[in-house]
Amino acid sequence: MARFRNRKTKVFVKPIVKKNQQQQSNVDHITGNKIPKSFVFSRGKLPGPIRQLQMDLRKLMLPYTALNLKEKKRNNLKDFLNVAGPMGVTHFLILSKTESSPFLRVAKTPQGPTLTFKIHEYSLAVDIAQSQLRPRCPQDLLKNPPLIVLSGFAAGNEHLKLTTTMFKNIFPDIDINTVKLSSCQRIVLLNYNKDTQLIDFRHYSIRLQPVGVSRRIRKFVQNHQVPDLRNLQDVSDFVTKAGYVSESEADEEAATVTLISDLSRVNRASTKSAVKLQEIGPRMTLQLTKIEGGLCSGEVMFSEYGNGGNKKKPDSEKGTEKEDDDNDDEIGDSDEDNEREDNEEEDEED
Amino acid sequence: MTMEEGNVAAGKRKRNIGKKKGNKTKNKKLKMLEGKGKKLRVSKKMRNLFEKRARDYNSDDDEEEEERKEKENTEAAATRRGGGGDNSSEGREEEEGGEIQPGVMKFTEGVRAFRVAFKNIIKRNIANDSLGPVLSGHKQLIAKKLAEEEAERKVKGEAKKEKHLVAEKGHVKPANYLDSHEKFLIGIATKGVVKLFNAVNKAQKAQKGLDPSRSKDAKMIRKRSKEAFFSELGKTSFPVQNSSSKDNTSCDPSNDEGPAWAPLRDNYMLTNPKLKDWDKMADSAIVDDVGRMSEDSGSDDD
Numbered sequence: 001m002a003r004f005r006n007r008k009t010k011v012f013v014k015p016i017v018k019k020n021q022q023q024q025s026n027v028d029h030i031t032g033n034k035i036p037k038s039f040v041f042s043r044g045k046l047p048g049p050i051r052q053l054q055m056d057l058r059k060l061m062l063p064y065t066a067l068n069l070k071e072k073k074r075n076n077l078k079d080f081l082n083v084a085g086p087m088g089v090t091h092f093l094i095l096s097k098t099e100s101s102p103f104l105r106v107a108k109t110p111q112g113p114t115l116t117f118k119i120h121e122y123s124l125a126v127d128i129a130q131s132q133l134r135p136r137c138p139q140d141l142l143k144n145p146p147l148i149v150l151s152g153f154a155a156g157n158e159h160l161k162l163t164t165t166m167f168k169n170i171f172p173d174i175d176i177n178t179v180k181l182s183s184c185q186r187i188v189l190l191n192y193n194k195d196t197q198l199i200d201f202r203h204y205s206i207r208l209q210p211v212g213v214s215r216r217i218r219k220f221v222q223n224h225q226v227p228d229l230r231n232l233q234d235v236s237d238f239v240t241k242a243g244y245v246s247e248s249e250a251d252e253e254a255a256t257v258t259l260i261s262d263l264s265r266v267n268r269a270s271t272k273s274a275v276k277l278q279e280i281g282p283r284m285t286l287q288l289t290k291i292e293g294g295l296c297s298g299e300v301m302f303s304e305y306g307n308g309g310n311k312k313k314p315d316s317e318k319g320t321e322k323e324d325d326d327n328d329d330e331i332g333d334s335d336e337d338n339e340r341e342d343n344e345e346e347d348e349e350d
Numbered sequence: 351m352t353m354e355e356g357n358v359a360a361g362k363r364k365r366n367i368g369k370k371k372g373n374k375t376k377n378k379k380l381k382m383l384e385g386k387g388k389k390l391r392v393s394k395k396m397r398n399l400f401e402k403r404a405r406d407y408n409s410d411d412d413e414e415e416e417e418r419k420e421k422e423n424t425e426a427a428a429t430r431r432g433g434g435g436d437n438s439s440e441g442r443e444e445e446e447g448g449e450i451q452p453g454v455m456k457f458t459e460g461v462r463a464f465r466v467a468f469k470n471i472i473k474r475n476i477a478n479d480s481l482g483p484v485l486s487g488h489k490q491l492i493a494k495k496l497a498e499e500e501a502e503r504k505v506k507g508e509a510k511k512e513k514h515l516v517a518e519k520g521h522v523k524p525a526n527y528l529d530s531h532e533k534f535l536i537g538i539a540t541k542g543v544v545k546l547f548n549a550v551n552k553a554q555k556a557q558k559g560l561d562p563s564r565s566k567d568a569k570m571i572r573k574r575s576k577e578a579f580f581s582e583l584g585k586t587s588f589p590v591q592n593s594s595s596k597d598n599t600s601c602d603p604s605n606d607e608g609p610a611w612a613p614l615r616d617n618y619m620l621t622n623p624k625l626k627d628w629d630k631m632a633d634s635a636i637v638d639d640v641g642r643m644s645e646d647s648g649s650d651d652d
Contacts, residue, residue, distance in 0.1 A: 047513075047516075047517030047518075048517060049517065049518060049521045050517075099516065100519075101519060101520050102519075102520055119520055120520065121520055121521075121522045122520055122521060122522065123521070123522050123523060123524050124521070127522075127523045127524060128524060130523075131523070131524045147542075147543070147546065149538065149539055149542035149543075151538050151542075176546075176549055176550045176553045176554075177553050177554065177557060179550060181547060181550060184543075184546070184547075187539055187542070187543060189535060189538065189539040189542075191535055191538060200535060202535055202539070204536070204539055206543060275540055275543050275544055275547065276540075277536050277539055277540055277543070279532075279536070283524070
């Protein structure tokens, strides 16, 4: 397969993969399912910040995406399709910009449905890092695929169901029996707001912090900085002094987990640790505007602005059939030991 | 500035060409006179030549008379001037003459002429305004050009700004990091992660003591996974109804009616109702913690 990949470099579309990266398997050896891979690219010339957004999205989709994908002006969608087949790419994320606002299209290859989202607002990863006091980016953060949490989608109608299906399929599944908690380091959250019909898209990094330990001792152990004992009479003062309790520690109560194995020096097995999230990566506010049956073509199944473009094509039926197959596959997938993250918040507030 | 320089250079060239012609005739005369007491005569003629050159070198006619007077005054004193920095005039002379003509006086005349001209230019520069050393005729033109350039730049700047605004549309820089909505979203995500981690812990703890290599344990693993399979079936219906929760956590109240598709229900084509929980019965012989798990899934199905 490595030979195949090297030979397949086309003239104009060159997905350049890092040389020392191992050949990615198409099939997950644990679950036996196909690992979804994606391309993130843009149609048309994009102004500066949107190009950065595209780069951020690529980093988000790592490791199963082409980080250094280069595209030329004259590349059509067909070119990408042709390359996608042999490389096992299953999803396209396409960014484009009109005068009003940027758009994001999520499409499943080769004939899958296309969801068009209008991006109302977005923030780049660098903006978020600048707004934080202590931005975190550990080195191997992007080595493992992220988890995904969808919330607020249940109340919606079929279009939202398709959205959830699509997003669930973009990220690879995790098997709860064999997954290592140390490899779950990122999480993508999609929250649907019924009132405004907007979807919030966030990207966090997960951090575990031992709980029940006073702040000073924890900092001392983690940072290896020799504390200042000038004003203390005895070491016991340092250890037992009741330091101030920060506001976030109260929230930690609900977020404690008991670990099953040693994750790091401080997070040991069968001790309680708190889960702390810190935002990295881009932040987007999306609105679903259109669903098409084919890959950026085909019958328009849902449109925010009424039935503007109802193109009846001969393969439209095939398109809808494909969608049904997708749904059936979804059921089939969940029969195994797979687990996908879902959260239901609809009845919480009642 | 460049325009002016070009003009000056062109002018110089023109002058040079003219002088060459003039020189040739004079050279002939000089050669003829070489044998005699040529120094004085040569110097006189050369002096005139130098004066002429100096005159042409200076652009203003005002300076001419001054120059001539200066020359006459300083001629005697200017026997040998340090001609170090005077390569240009020397070169010019050589170029024009075509032959190297000896004569200290010539050289110093040239030196003096150059000196005077240079001084005038420097003097003028002090009095000048921001436009720089410009020939008087071109001043207005250059001022106009600069004004035009500035106007152009302004227009371009505005167009750029508009473009920039359109490009940045929708780009929001988060002002302060944690406002209430963000906290709410982080809370949701944290809950999800906690659920997942707890489920993973439970599942993996149960398997902790077991080793997949031993056949007995492998059987146990298979059985447990089968339970998870069925419990998953019980909860996970089509996405139409609900999205799934984890198998070990408590299910949502809306899940109680079971799967919508008939064959997925546990009592599909079940003739003997006693056999409803056949998989639970098979597992009753297994150890306690597994029994606990089956209880959970049993409650889910009911």
